[in-house]
Amino acid sequence: MKKITFLLAIILSLIFANEEIIIYKSKVNITPQKIEEIFIKEGYSVQTNRDMNGPYKKQFGKSEFDIYNLMTVYYPKITKELVLKDADSGIFAPFSIVIWKKKENKYIHMGVLSAKAKAKILGFDFDDKLLAELEKKNIETIKKALPNAKRVNLSYKPKPIKEKLKTKYVFEVADDEAMDTKDELEMMIEDGLKPIGFVMANFNDYNYDLKEAGIKDFIFYDTYSLCKLKVIYTVSKIRPEAGVFAPCTMAIYQKRGTNKMVIVFPNIYNWISTLNINDENAIKELKKAQKDMINVIENSLP
Template sequence: MKRLIGILLPIFLATQLWADNKEIIMFGVRKTPKVTTKSIEEAFTLAGYKVEGNRDMNGPFKKQFGDTVFRIYNLMTVYYPDATKALVRRHEEAGVFAPFSVVIYQKKGDDTIYAGVLSAFAKAKIMGLPFDHKVLQALEERNVATLLKAMPGAKKVVFDYTPKPLTKEPLTRFSLESDPEEWEDFKEEVEMIIEDGLKPIGFVMANFLDYNYFLKEAGIDTYLFYDTYSLCKLKVIYTVSKIRPEAGVFAPCTMAIYQKKGEDRMKMVYPNVYNWMATLALEDEQSLKELEKAQADILELLEQTAE
């Protein structure tokens, strides 16, 4: 009996430990013709979300790298208007989740389809907000309800690892002096440098959003402009997803570029790859190498805007 307890106790403790992963919310259900990437997108649309894209990454995986471990791998970028406006109005850096990502995948040989998002806890950690932030908590409840409606009978995934502590800054911040009277020309010049520099370093712009348009529609006239760029490097998500398919909750990463009225600084902010490393508890050398390179390349590109 003592031996049985000795065997079961580590298993119990490990299960409790794994169940404590508070950073990724993932559901899985048996794949049927009624549960598809399109039906999941439709569920989010019906729930009031704006779906900016629902991209099949599996085709590009096969085309660029010659193989894939997935039958389905989609990255869907969405935002919920009321929540996003409330966040950006009070927290200028919240545009890094305007939009945010929903990953949808099914591995070869597996009859389960999965879909998931970053939790309110993880988003709060990245943005430096209270973990019980009411807007983020309400958005998480809506995310969960929408996923469960899209995937009837789905069960929450318990991961076999726990996130590591984040040892570096979750966000990279960059700013440039910008004359409030001539911001339009300067904005165009800076964004052109960024857009032209993406392809040579292996990035694509998955989505662009003039978010200030929606802020003004809501009577929020705080910014001269507020743009968001959703950026993705195929080699990064291809490499990391083989180890951690749920990595798609981070991809594409959204960079916010904005300037407040009355201020003479244009600001740029985006989530660092260190969030991936910590939340996904990555130890795979190739994954870490690709993430570090992506971080260095984007930082170098932003520094070129100051030259």
């Protein structure tokens, strides 16, 4: 059995040059709203399903797409187990699924990060069973949404990169002061991000889900889905699949008994690496977004 699994892995690596992004396409006539309904029916929590064409046309005067939606979702059971294994996993609560159809193109596409990509960001072993289980569920649901869908083989491989793939701040906060500190911190971050072009696509009190499941490990666990319109517009023109990274989820949490608050989010270097971006303008916009994000957080820390 191990030999068969190994051989299948080799075959897939030869077929799919980029194993970090999973994309399917189909000629099926379906709307993003119907896709959302299918994901909800399959047990996902759909946080947002944002049509980006309107903002693209309003801010930049044009769009190359008939459809370009960013849908943020998570699968409660597996996400809960991931967060219990490693609290930083909340950066995928929610994660993004991109839905697009280019003008004068018959195919609608759906893309999501693979288990391997998520493991790379989190630092897990690449064969983590929970991530593999989530990937299997994602693929099954995408196929239900897009009948007769075919897997797309991207023409490029991820490129190596030296920079860290997630940014993390850990700082001392007494447990009995955590909620007040959190409220002030989040208000300052929100106020700082608005003037520099970031949009808060979604806020999720993820600790509510945990408490509903009887888990009281955290004083609080909040996630913010953040998107900078100019970044996704610039990158999606050369890599429509870039939507697998947008919006980016920032997790802010504090475990009971630790007296430590944590802020963590994936870096833009994931985009540059996984999407093999070489376009200077796109890289400039990505690096500026990373720098702006860090400045806002560091100016907000207690």
